[in-house]
Amino acid sequence: xxxxxxxxxFYSTPSCYLKAVHDAGQTWTTKQDDFFPxxxxxxxxxxxxxTSRPTLKRFERLGNNFLQVCKQLYALTDLGxxxxxDLN
Amino acid sequence: KAETCGxxxxxxxxxxxxxxxxxxxxxxxVGWLKTVDQYYYGARTDIQRAGVxxxxxxxxxxxxxxxxxxxxxxxxxxxxxxxxxxxxxRQQLVKDLVNEGRLEFTGGAWSMxxxxxxxxxSTIDQFTWGLRKLNDTFGxxxxxxxxxxxxxxxxxREMASTFSRMGYDGLFFARLDYQDKAERLRQKTTxxxxxxxxxxxxxxxxxxxxxxxxxxxAPRGFCFDVLCQDDPFIDNxxxxxxxxxEKVNEFVSFVLQQAQSYTTxxxxxxxxDDFHYQDASMYFKNLDKLIKYVNAANESL
Numbered sequence: 406x407x408x409x410x411x412x413x414x415f416y417s418t419p420s421c422y423l424k425a426v427h428d429a430g431q432t433w434t435t436k437q438d439d440f441f442p443x444x445x446x447x448x449x450x451x452x453x454x455x456t457s458r459p460t461l462k463r464f465e466r467l468g469n470n471f472l473q474v475c476k477q478l479y480a481l482t483d484l485g486x487x488x489x490x491d492l493n
Numbered sequence: 494k495a496e497t498c499g500x501x502x503x504x505x506x507x508x509x510x511x512x513x514x515x516x517x518x519x520x521x522x523v524g525w526l527k528t529v530d531q532y533y534y535g536a537r538t539d540i541q542r543a544g545v546x547x548x549x550x551x552x553x554x555x556x557x558x559x560x561x562x563x564x565x566x567x568x569x570x571x572x573x574x575x576x577x578x579x580x581x582x583r584q585q586l587v588k589d590l591v592n593e594g595r596l597e598f599t600g601g602a603w604s605m606x607x608x609x610x611x612x613x614x615s616t617i618d619q620f621t622w623g624l625r626k627l628n629d630t631f632g633x634x635x636x637x638x639x640x641x642x643x644x645x646x647x648x649x650r651e652m653a654s655t656f657s658r659m660g661y662d663g664l665f666f667a668r669l670d671y672q673d674k675a676e677r678l679r680q681k682t683t684x685x686x687x688x689x690x691x692x693x694x695x696x697x698x699x700x701x702x703x704x705x706x707x708x709x710x711a712p713r714g715f716c717f718d719v720l721c722q723d724d725p726f727i728d729n730x731x732x733x734x735x736x737x738x739e740k741v742n743e744f745v746s747f748v749l750q751q752a753q754s755y756t757t758x759x760x761x762x763x764x765x766d767d768f769h770y771q772d773a774s775m776y777f778k779n780l781d782k783l784i785k786y787v788n789a790a791n792e793s794l
Contacts, residue, residue, distance in 0.1 A: 425757070431757060434682050434685045
């Protein structure tokens with residue numbers, strides 16, 4: 406982008422890069438949709454994993470359901486930190 | 494001690510130059526070819542040479558050696574396993590590094606979650622769990638400001654909305670459709686404001702989003718990890734293998750190429766890869782020299 410070829414290299418982080426870009430005060434294009442499907446080349450569409458290992462996928466959803474039930478019962482019983490040891 | 498983390502700790506950019514932000518990072522899958530514990534302890538090297546405990550040990554030493562150095566860490570599941578094994582002295586050192594912005598958490602969830610097969614409820618739970626550990630341990634300086642979804646295979650709009658509503662200021666990722674990427678590089682639309690929700694109020698689910706240039710890897714020739722084969726900087730002019738001029742030219746030509754696809758005079762370079770930095774000094778020693786020699790060469794221009 407820059408017309409000169411003078412380069413300034415330094416250690417940074419993604420948030421510091423974000424700050425520098427923000428400070429540049431530009432306006433950006435917008436996006437409303439998603440980034441699916443992902444294809445890494447013309448014959449590699451990464452859509453198989455939407456359904457791979459269906460049993461494991463189901464177990465996770467069910468596990469999430471159980472976790473919410475546990476959290477709600479935990480809240481209802483008004484247990485404090487002193488009771489944590491009994492739950493282990 | 495005053496906190497100088499986050500945006501307060503950022504390096505000065507030079508508005509007259511192309512600013513190259515080197516981001517030292519390690520991509521640590523929370524289970525993949527090996528189990529979480531095999532990855533953490535570095536077992537089963539016949540499957541993959543990867544041990545996260547060595548990464549965190551050596552990164553902390555390398556950061557201690559030079560206050561200019563920065564490192565980001567992403568997966569709190571691994572970080573937490575490691576943290577619980579550290580002495581009080583070591584924990585205090587890490588707190589100092591975090592408070593000074595030298596070690597920064599990015600992403601910060603328990604893991605870098607998938608965006609296709611997840612339920613948003615589980616995504617929020619695993620973010621809450623990771624962020625709570627960071628908050629309880631480090632306070633405000635442990636709070637990540639940007640999302641770091643460098644490896645998920647595609648990205649959902651709901652994830653953008655979630656990041657925005659969790660207070661993140663931006664998102665970086667590597668994997669998008671190859672045709673989309675080619676077109677964005679050509680049109681310089683590699684960075685955008687992603688409007689995460691059609692339902693939430695105006696701009697309340699907006700998220701600055703940046704597409705990384707070179708996947709999430711270091712430029713060819715500049716991978717200094719123990720897992721890589723690139724040559725180090727050989728800066729003794731009496732050595733027959735002296736290569737500084739050649740490497741500086743190679744690097745400058747790479748960054749100028751990348752800068753053509755971005756619109757500000759800042760670019761981000763991901764200096765790391767899968768389970769890199771098991772021997773952090775090897776990587777950082779060469780990055781120190783890269784910074785020194787590239788800047789020296791460009792001051793004379």
